[in-house]
Amino acid sequence: MFNPENLILKGLPKGHIKDRVVRSLMAGLTYAIVLIAALLFGKIIVDGAPVLFKAQAPFVDFEFLTAKNETLHVFDDAQGTRHQLPASAYSDYIKKHEGTPIFNETTYSYSGGGIAGPIVGTILLTVGSMILALFFGVCAAIYLSEYAKQSPFIHAVRLAILNLAGIPSIVFGLFGFSVFVLAVPVITATPSDRSLLCVPLFINDYVMSFQGWNSSLMAGCATLACMILPVIITASEESLRAVPQGFRDASLALGATRWQTIRKCVIPFSLSGILTSSLLAITRVAGETAPIMFTAAVAAKDDLPWQGLKSPFDLLSSQVQALPYHIYTLAARIPSSEYTQRAQYGSVFVFLVIVAFLSLGSMILRSKLRSKLKW
Amino acid sequence: MKHSSIAISNLDFSYGSSPALNDINLEIPAKSVTAFIGPSGCGKSTLLRCINRMNDEIPIAKITRGGIYLDGIDIHDSSVDVVKLRRDVGMVFQKSNPFPRSIYDNVAYGLRLQGSLPKSVLDQSIEEALRAAALWDEVKDRMNESAFGLSGGQQQRLCIARTIAVKPSIVLMDEPCSALDPIATAKVEELIWDLKAHYTIVIVTHNMQQASRVSDKTAFFYMGNLIEFSETSRIFSNPRVKKTEEYITGRFG
Ligand SMILES: Nc1ncnc2c1ncn2[C@@H]1O[C@H](COP(=O)(O)OP(=O)(O)OP(=O)(O)O)[C@@H](O)[C@H]1O
Ligand SMILES: [Mg+2]
Numbered sequence: 001m002f003n004p005e006n007l008i009l010k011g012l013p014k015g016h017i018k019d020r021v022v023r024s025l026m027a028g029l030t031y032a033i034v035l036i037a038a039l040l041f042g043k044i045i046v047d048g049a050p051v052l053f054k055a056q057a058p059f060v061d062f063e064f065l066t067a068k069n070e071t072l073h074v075f076d077d078a079q080g081t082r083h084q085l086p087a088s089a090y091s092d093y094i095k096k097h098e099g100t101p102i103f104n105e106t107t108y109s110y111s112g113g114g115i116a117g118p119i120v121g122t123i124l125l126t127v128g129s130m131i132l133a134l135f136f137g138v139c140a141a142i143y144l145s146e147y148a149k150q151s152p153f154i155h156a157v158r159l160a161i162l163n164l165a166g167i168p169s170i171v172f173g174l175f176g177f178s179v180f181v182l183a184v185p186v187i188t189a190t191p192s193d194r195s196l197l198c199v200p201l202f203i204n205d206y207v208m209s210f211q212g213w214n215s216s217l218m219a220g221c222a223t224l225a226c227m228i229l230p231v232i233i234t235a236s237e238e239s240l241r242a243v244p245q246g247f248r249d250a251s252l253a254l255g256a257t258r259w260q261t262i263r264k265c266v267i268p269f270s271l272s273g274i275l276t277s278s279l280l281a282i283t284r285v286a287g288e289t290a291p292i293m294f295t296a297a298v299a300a301k302d303d304l305p306w307q308g309l310k311s312p313f314d315l316l317s318s319q320v321q322a323l324p325y326h327i328y329t330l331a332a333r334i335p336s337s338e339y340t341q342r343a344q345y346g347s348v349f350v351f352l353v354i355v356a357f358l359s360l361g362s363m364i365l366r367s368k369l370r371s372k373l374k375w
Numbered sequence: 376m377k378h379s380s381i382a383i384s385n386l387d388f389s390y391g392s393s394p395a396l397n398d399i400n401l402e403i404p405a406k407s408v409t410a411f412i413g414p415s416g417c418g419k420s421t422l423l424r425c426i427n428r429m430n431d432e433i434p435i436a437k438i439t440r441g442g443i444y445l446d447g448i449d450i451h452d453s454s455v456d457v458v459k460l461r462r463d464v465g466m467v468f469q470k471s472n473p474f475p476r477s478i479y480d481n482v483a484y485g486l487r488l489q490g491s492l493p494k495s496v497l498d499q500s501i502e503e504a505l506r507a508a509a510l511w512d513e514v515k516d517r518m519n520e521s522a523f524g525l526s527g528g529q530q531q532r533l534c535i536a537r538t539i540a541v542k543p544s545i546v547l548m549d550e551p552c553s554a555l556d557p558i559a560t561a562k563v564e565e566l567i568w569d570l571k572a573h574y575t576i577v578i579v580t581h582n583m584q585q586a587s588r589v590s591d592k593t594a595f596f597y598m599g600n601l602i603e604f605s606e607t608s609r610i611f612s613n614p615r616v617k618k619t620e621e622y623i624t625g626r627f628g
Contacts, residue, residue, distance in 0.1 A: 255462025
């Protein structure tokens with residue numbers, strides 16, 4: 001017999017109290033995390049946004065984004081007005097006011113000018129390493145998912161790749177340093193003294209010298225690519241496997257070769273997945289400091305990467321500045337003061353904005369492609 | 376190579392360690408229609424997939440004994456190119472599997488694999504194939520729409536059109552009418568009759584009337600064994616084996 005009395009709550013049964021305690025504990029922890037994130041972002045936005053944005057049109061301080069990084073000179077002139085000038089403007093000022101004395105001069109490294117160098121460097125590193133990683137990663141994923149027999153050996157390979165994803169980035173940095181910076185072969189007529197091995201090529205004086213690429217854009221891209229390869233391979237393989245077997249069967253049964261099938265029936269339908277997961281890898285590449293510290297990054301550089309180059313190849317073999325490394329330098333190498341905060345918070349803020357845009361982009365792309373491709 | 380007769384001799388087949396076909400012996404004459412019937416899971420699709428070597432795609436699947444010969448040529452011989460074999464032995468799958476592309480591209484897929492054809496030739500072949508599959512009238516105004524917008528039965532006919540567009544000499548059909556209404560079914564059966572003049576056809580069906588209507592010969596399978604194989608009229612009127620009779624009359628399966 002149904003008894004309506006049973007449904008009516010009398011007092012608080014024991015289970016309910018436990019339920020509520022667990023519930024409020026979980027909620028408390030969740031909101032604590034949200035609070036920490038809010039404080040972190042709040043601080044950066046409050047201190048960083050004013051550097052990039054202005055009250056008057058055009059509202060964005062393009063100067064900060066497009067100017068080179070310089071030392072900041074702070075001094076008082078004879079009238080007691082305080083000046084803050086980046087190195088180039090400072091020397092102009094001195095020339096113009098020759099003879100008039102200046103007082104209380106202090107200099108702050110890296111704090112003047114803008115952050116064009118680090119932004120451009122980060123873009124070059126990101127694009128270069130993504131091209132490398134996508135090429136090698138997608139090829140490996142295609143082999144693993146479409147060609148390789150599912151033997152224990154292939155499972156071991158897959159496991160090794162997965163484990164590679166868990167290696168700390170500083171280890172990749174050191175690996176890149178010892179391999180790409182010091183050991184990979186280059187073809188040159190004038191091998192360096194520390195070349196590990198010289199193989200004569202019998203074309204004029206040219207030899208293949210195992211002397212590495214030095215600290216350079218090239219070495220940095222290769223190191224970053226190694227770091228995200230496991231992510232790209234795993235994600236690409238997953239996207240390839242998500243393509244229904246029926247498409248492959250239909251294509252093969254119509255007399256397509258395996259490569260035709262992959263090209264026409266597998267890659268087109270997994271491309272969206274590959275690209276969106278790669279976008280997530282981009283944010284990682286753009287944000288890493290450790291792998292580029294020894295392989296590509298330089299704290300200060302007078303020219304933008306493409307200025308003063310003799311050949312395009314020089315771009316690849318020159319060092320670059322990079323945003324995350326720049327932030328590290330600003331935070332660790334120079335004492336914080338009211339004059340350095342502009343550069344410090346500004347850089348962090350710009351960096352956050354870039355990463356946020358990349359993540360947003362990948363989210364939008366993913367939802368767009370998801371809704372378009374259904375089976 | 377234009378093969379048309381199929382000979383299956385002493386074929387044992389297993390998925391991993393579980394056997395799926397035992398000692399199958401079957402001679403399918405050229406330019407005829409053969410129906411495979413039998414309860415679900417008895418190995419009809421498996422045998423069909425052996426004929427165009429689609430089982431090569433399943434890692435655990437393997438033929439443990441015997442072989443399959445098309446016009447006397449062993450299809451597993453090292454000189455046989457599996458790509459050419461499949462071009463010659465078309466297959467309509469049990470689960471209809473159109474590509475997520477336009478209707479036009481679906482039918483054009485197999486033709487385009489063989490090199491670029493002039494647009495007019497391509498259009499002509501596509502129309503022919505769609506007409507043959509009784510789909511032309513329904514899709515002629517929406518050739519560039521996605522094939523996924525078609526109904527289940529239309530998709531099934533699209534897969535038939537896609538298969539016959541490349542003009543194979545053997546057509547393997549795995550329940551091509553399972554999602555079709557009686558009218559479309561009748562059209563597909565008509566198509567099978569037409570194709571018979573030039574092609575060898577093997578059709579898997581759960582529909583006894585269909586088997587008796589379209590096929591010249593019928594093979595009855597049960598648990599991986601070929602129980603009976605003979606003229607369709609004979610199987611349906613006077614089966615030799617009791618099991619066959621029970622299945623046909625619907626007493627089990
Ligand atoms: N890919 C596979 N891996 C392992 N076993 C399989 C695979 N495909 C089929 N089998 C098994 O082989 C046997 C025969 O399957 P098959 O698909 O040939 O049956 P069928 O006669 O076509 O049945 P239906 O009429 O339901 O389509 C079944 O027991 C099935 O479970
Ligand atoms: Mg089947």
